[in-house]
Amino acid sequence: MLRLTKQTDYALVLLSLIARNGASEMFTARDLARRTNIPLPMVSKILKRLGKEEILHSVRGASGGYRLARDPSEVSVAEIILTLEGPISITECSGESDTLCALECSCPVSSTLQRVNRAVIDALEGISIGDVAAPHHAASDPKPCSCTAPLIGAPGA
Amino acid sequence: MLRLTKQTDYALVLLSLIARNGASEMFTARDLARRTNIPLPMVSKILKRLGKEEILHSVRGASGGYRLARDPSEVSVAEIILTLEGPISITECSGESDTLCALECSCPVSSTLQRVNRAVIDALEGISIGDVAAPHHAASDPKPCSCTAPLIGAPGA
DNA sequence: TGCATACAGGACCAGATTGGTCCCAATTCG
């Protein structure tokens, strides 16, 4: 556990795909859906949200689409999470919650958990979409891989 | 977001309370519930689970209760999370999932996210219940604090 | 001008997760 939502997971996949294929190129939701096997409506939903923030730039109309609003190296994973899931905090009281922790007095945990939380945030801020798109683990060019069937939403199996 | 479940949150509070009051002392679920304002059935549920793993030692019968099975410094936050929520992995494919990621081929993300995941785990493994119980941030002794009313499950407000 | 394509912004639903409660059996102490 300690998990991102699937939407955020998808977002990272989509953004890294865009980042890998040139930051200035334009992608339609339909195209991205085809390439990732993520259901189109889901892709739309996510891209719309990323478009409202300053992460993606959208162009409407025929031959429209989305492209990165900034350089891939300037969009951190933490920012993606923040956009789609709100402030990063592993517990309710470890963030800058406006609602006071109900356990406050019996909870000496918070100060320590804030340190943990900080460590997590630092780790996530230290990684950009550019990093995600271009893994440095002796990456030969991304081999096409054998799984070509639409694995998500596949009706058959 | 990127949040622990409330149960895990509670567990950290409970364990830190136990650790703070002497690792060898015995606590009943009822007692801990009173002190933390966490609903008793919830406390029971959590302690039961921690008892099954080797985190708490339980004694049944009258004047029974729970105490830490190990030294507070030897129980990491990561272990608590692992016990209550399963393996720590921020996405489905970043862990040692047995179910293959459906996006596998179009997902160059994983290797990088595994690094992120590793960073998170490292941070959580580096902090023990002992640390949580005794924060080193110029801690004067834990002042009783003003909030004495049962804030959780309070019927009135 | 008309139409196809794409994004914008919702509402909406079903399933899964989770916080929380409750019940009953087994164990131990006085």
Place this chain on the structure above:
DNA sequence: CGAATTGGGACCAATCTGGTCCTGTATGCA
């Protein structure tokens, strides 16, 4: 024996979330 306590469930209601769908608006092209 009886009270106190853990053990191990089942159970429910509320929330969250993945996923779908519908309608409107902007744009490019024949």
